[in-house]
Structure formats: C-alpha cells, structure tokens
Amino acid sequence: MTGKLYGLGVGPGDPELLTLKAHRILTESPVVAYPAPDSGESFARAIVAGHLSPYQLEIPIVVPMRAERFPAAEIYDKAAGEIAGHLDAGHDVAVLCEGDPFFYGSFMYLFERLGQLFPTEIVPGVSSLVASAAALARPLAARNDVLTVIPGPLPDAELEARIKGADTLAIMKVGRHFARIRALIEEMGLTDVAGYCERVSLAEERILPLAGVVEDSAPYFSMILIYKGAEDWIRALPAGKTVHAQ
Amino acid sequence: MTGKLYGLGVGPGDPELLTLKAHRILTESPVVAYPAPDSGESFARAIVAGHLSPYQLEIPIVVPMRAERFPAAEIYDKAAGEIAGHLDAGHDVAVLCEGDPFFYGSFMYLFERLGQLFPTEIVPGVSSLVASAAALARPLAARNDVLTVIPGPLPDAELEARIKGADTLAIMKVGRHFARIRALIEEMGLTDVAGYCERVSLAEERILPLAGVVEDSAPYFSMILIYKGAEDWIRALPAGKTVHAQ
Numbered sequence: 034m035t036g037k038l039y040g041l042g043v044g045p046g047d048p049e050l051l052t053l054k055a056h057r058i059l060t061e062s063p064v065v066a067y068p069a070p071d072s073g074e075s076f077a078r079a080i081v082a083g084h085l086s087p088y089q090l091e092i093p094i095v096v097p098m099r100a101e102r103f104p105a106a107e108i109y110d111k112a113a114g115e116i117a118g119h120l121d122a123g124h125d126v127a128v129l130c131e132g133d134p135f136f137y138g139s140f141m142y143l144f145e146r147l148g149q150l151f152p153t154e155i156v157p158g159v160s161s162l163v164a165s166a167a168a169l170a171r172p173l174a175a176r177n178d179v180l181t182v183i184p185g186p187l188p189d190a191e192l193e194a195r196i197k198g199a200d201t202l203a204i205m206k207v208g209r210h211f212a213r214i215r216a217l218i219e220e221m222g223l224t225d226v227a228g229y230c231e232r233v234s235l236a237e238e239r240i241l242p243l244a245g246v247v248e249d250s251a252p253y254f255s256m257i258l259i260y261k262g263a264e265d266w267i268r269a270l271p272a273g274k275t276v277h278a279q
Numbered sequence: 280m281t282g283k284l285y286g287l288g289v290g291p292g293d294p295e296l297l298t299l300k301a302h303r304i305l306t307e308s309p310v311v312a313y314p315a316p317d318s319g320e321s322f323a324r325a326i327v328a329g330h331l332s333p334y335q336l337e338i339p340i341v342v343p344m345r346a347e348r349f350p351a352a353e354i355y356d357k358a359a360g361e362i363a364g365h366l367d368a369g370h371d372v373a374v375l376c377e378g379d380p381f382f383y384g385s386f387m388y389l390f391e392r393l394g395q396l397f398p399t400e401i402v403p404g405v406s407s408l409v410a411s412a413a414a415l416a417r418p419l420a421a422r423n424d425v426l427t428v429i430p431g432p433l434p435d436a437e438l439e440a441r442i443k444g445a446d447t448l449a450i451m452k453v454g455r456h457f458a459r460i461r462a463l464i465e466e467m468g469l470t471d472v473a474g475y476c477e478r479v480s481l482a483e484e485r486i487l488p489l490a491g492v493v494e495d496s497a498p499y500f501s502m503i504l505i506y507k508g509a510e511d512w513i514r515a516l517p518a519g520k521t522v523h524a525q
Contacts, residue, residue, distance in 0.1 A: 042409070049300035052290065052405060056299065133409040135418040148416065155413035157405050157480075159298060163288070163379040167401035170394065172381040179441055180428040187423055195425055198444055234403075 036064075036120040038151045039127045040134035040144060042158015043080045046254070047234035050159045051081060058156060059084055062127035064119045066112065068139050069093035076254075077129035092116065092126075096139065113146035120151045131254075133158040137184070137205055162203055165230040165256050168240045171263070174201060185210040185257075189217060196221060196259070204257040211251035215243060218259070226263050231255040282310075282366040284397045285373045286380035286390060288404015289326045292500070293480035296405045297327060304402060305330055308373035310365045312358065314385050315339035322500075323375035338362065338372075342385065359392035366397045377500075379404040383430065383451055408449055411476040411502050414486045417509070420447060431456040431503075435463055442467060442505070450503040457497035461489065464505070472509050477501040 039058050044050030051059075059065065059081055069075035075093060078085075085091070094112040096105070116126050134140040134155050147153065162182065166173035174180040181199035183192065185207040192214065196202060207214055218224055227243035232254055243257060285304050290296030297305075305311065305327055315321035321339060324331075331337075340358040342351070362372050380386040380401050393399065408428065412419035420426040427445035429438065431453040438460065442448060453460055464470055473489035478500055489503060 040413075042405070044298065045403075047300065049303065050298050050403065052296050052298050053302065054293065054295035057295065133405075133413075133419075135412040135420075136409055137420050137422075137424075138418075141418045141421045144418070153416070155416065157291075157296065157409040157413040159288075159379075159403050159405055160409055163382055163403040163406055166381040167286075167379075167403040170399070170401065172384070172387045172390070173379075174381075174383050174428060174430075175387045176383075177430045177433055178383075179430070179433075181445075182420060182426040182428075184420075184423040184425070187425075199427075 034123055035151055036123050036125040038116065038120060038143075038147055038153045039125065040138075040140045040153070040155040041127045041129055042133040042156055043077055043129050043131060044159040045132050045161040045164040045234045046076070046080060046232060048080050048083060050164070050234055051084075052156065052158065055156050055158065056084060058125075059127055059129075060086070062089070062125045064090045064092065064116075064124050064126040065129065066092035066094060066116055066126060066143075067129035068131075069095050071095055071097050075129075077131050080131070081129060090119070109142040109146060113143055116143065117147060117150065120147070130158065131161075133160045136160045136162070161230075161233055161254065161256060162205070164233045165203070165258060168230055168233050168238060169228045169258060171228075171258075171260060173203075173258075185214055189213065193217060193221065196223070199259075200261055202259050204259070206253065207251050207255045207257055208253040209250060211255070212249045214257065215246070218243065218257070223259055223261070226261055227257055227259045229255065229257055280369055281397055282369050282371040284362065284366060284389075284393055284399045285371065286384075286386045286399070286401040287373045287375055288379040288402055289323055289375050289377060290405040291378050291407040291410040291480045292322075292326060292478060294326050294329060296410070296480055297330075298402070298404065301402050301404065302330060304371075305373055305375075306332070308335070308371045310336045310338065310362075310370050310372040311375065312338035312340055312362055312372060312389075313375035314377075315341050317341055317343050321375075323377050326377070327375060336365070355388040355392060359389055362389065363393060363396065366393075376404065377407075379406045382406045382408070407476075407479055407500065407502060408451070410479045411449070411504060414476055414479050414484060415474045415504060417474070417504075417506060419449075419504075431460050435459065438463060439467065442469070445505075446507055448505050450505070452499065453497050453501045453503055454499040455496060457501070458495045460503065461492070464489065464503070469505055469507070472507055473503055473505045475501070475503055
C-alpha cells in the first residue's frame, strides 16, 4: 500500500490558526515537506514548529525567492521524486502550505506532479485573505457584494482594468510591486478606500490605511484591500483595529 | 471590565476544520451565540457541538430562512441587546459563524451593532470557498490568476456581466437560484468548465460536474466554480475527487 499525500493548509501565520484536522494529520505524518527560502527559516515550518517531533523526517523544498528563477521546474521535479519515494514506501507525506494549499500556493506544483499518481487529500486552511479582512475589521464580502482577488505582479494596464471593474478587491502578493501598485491606486483616486496588511495574524502584523505606509516596498506577505465607496471605514481604522496577539 | 465579543469562524462544516484558536476561545467563553433556523438545528452549533459544555449559556439567534423576511433588523437588534447585556456584565461572548465571519456571513449584522461599543475580535475561519476548491481537487487561484466571487442572488444581467468579465469564478449562495444560474451558465457555453459543490467537507458532501446535477434546486450551502478553459479538469473530476470523510 502506498502512502497518502496531504496538502496541508497551515493558515496565515498565527500557529493557533491551524485547524484541528491539519494538526492531527501533521502529527501523524512520518514525513513533512515544506517550502523554504535559500537562506533563513521556512515560514510554513515556523508556523507548526511547536507540533513537530524529532522522529519525523523533514524535506525542505528550497525555492530561490528571486522571481526570475521561480517557478523552477527542476526544483519541483526533484522534490516530487523524493516525496514519491516515501509514498511508494507506504509513508504518508504532509506538505505544509502557508494559508490554504489551493489559494495562490506553491503546492500546486507538487499537486500537478503527484496528484494523479497517489491518493491525495487537500486540507483547506485559513487564507491570508480572510485573515486580513479580520485584521482590518471590515467584512470582505456581505450581502450581494462581488469580491475580486487580483495578483499584484500583473502588468499595470491589466491591474488597472481589473481594479476598475471590481467593487471590493484584494491585491495579493504585493511585495516588490508595492510602489508601482500604490502609484496606480493613487492615480485611480482610490487611496482613501485602501487598507494595507502586512504579516497578518503574526505578532509583527501591521495594519494601516494605505495612505499611512511610508515605505516604498513591502514584504512578500502583504496585501492591499480596497473597499470602494467606504471612506468612513478607513477613517475608523485605528479605532476599529482588532488585536490578534493575546 | 466589559467582556469581549468574538466573531468565531468555525469552518465549512467538518468539525475538524475548526482552528485551534476558535477551539480555545469557544471552550473559554461563558456565552455562545449562533444563528439558528426557525425549525431544525443550527448548522454553526452542530459544527462545534462536541466542544460545548452544559455550563455555557447558549443564545440561538433565530433567523427565518425565507429570503423576503431576511435580514430582519429587529432580530439583530434584539440579539445585539441580549449579547450587550452579557458583555456589560463582564462575560465574553463567542458568536459562531459558518465558514469565516467576514465572508458573506450574518455576523456582520451583529458587528455593525456592537463592534464599536465593545472590544471585538474576529477569528478568521476556513471558508467554504477554499474548502470547495479542495474538494474539487483543483487550485482556486494559481500564479497570476484573477479570482472573482459572485453571489448567486444577483439579477441575471449582472450575473452574466460578472461571469463574462471573470477568469476563474465562484458563485456563492446558489440555493434556490440554482435553476436560473445553471440556465445562464449553459447559455454562456460554460457548463463544461463548471463544477458543483454541495455541503462541502461534511459526510453528505456532493462534488460533481455541473452537467451531472439532475435536480432543479440546491441547498443554501452549495457553490458553483467555473474554471474557464479547463475542460480537461472537469473530465478528470471523478478520478481526481479527494475524500474528506475518513
């Protein structure tokens, strides 16, 4: 019997936002794989570090953060091969995924390679999208609102068209595109209805109106939410801020 | 000292998709409120029933399911008043929310009434959106995909325009609008790239291509996902189906 492959959503960063299911599968899996940067700690691993045991085999999947080298097919071919070896040997493998595995996650590269070959289960997780709305203290979508999620790396013209056509929208993966995206939002007259979230749900979380961000760059795990026609909300932001850290 | 109000995301249905944080706050809160239908069991309560204790005070918020009577301001005024009484007396109140509190949830009606008056924390949850993608075994959004979330109750013309402008899209709250929405999708030539999810993550979950649904109505907790240009995915659906029930 082969092992089972799990795509395990571990939530946006707060270790407590792990689900009971992900916790169970994590602690029962003899092999745990996760994305890791070429230097420094794996974020996905850090989220669940408190639950790992020295008896589990760990497979860091080292992915260079520089965009021009990502995604690198060889990296995922090699990782998939290694994981397939453990599955063939009858061991379950839990692949840790920041947020949710199927919401802009790199797990898809392993899923493409292994999902049809081995029994596979996706364990959904709390996405940074809903965690950001919680931190901003404003419903992401209510009643008959349409919600649009837009990746920040899109070129300006497409970004502008998408923003124009949307009501409430979230711009994901802002990172090194921050200055360009902020300029575009300013040009479109939407700065006053834009909120900024950085490292949401972590102790170092930053939540503020986009107009209040003084930096010209942002970390990879940052997001801009735009609620058109909601100037009152932005003005209420400091008072309405929820506190995640206990 | 007043108590704290929690909007507690309890996930899409599987009790194991509760987060560790929601579990902690739930078991520590002396008062637990939740939406309930006028007849039958509360879905939100059922999800966490295994963790409730007889020493907790429960406040069912009875909301008639007939759309023409919803939302009823008096119902939420009354519930907010009752909850405020407990908060004033220094007791924390956890309000259970199916999925995520800020993703098309009724918690917003209480949040509008109480969020500025009492210390309030939103605990994000696993939304039915990501749980449906997990069940359909296809990433919701990858790379630079734009994702649009559209409420099913929108009128035909707006629904059509929104579907036309989107790449990958989820139609939420399908329920009694199912026949109308299916006809529209058929007219737009998108049936072959549409998947249908019902009661996702529960034992009675149904996951199938939209073309395979023989009924003319759907339960409230159902969703249609459309992946434009992905005919191959739909054809692979039965084989690729993940199994949630253990």
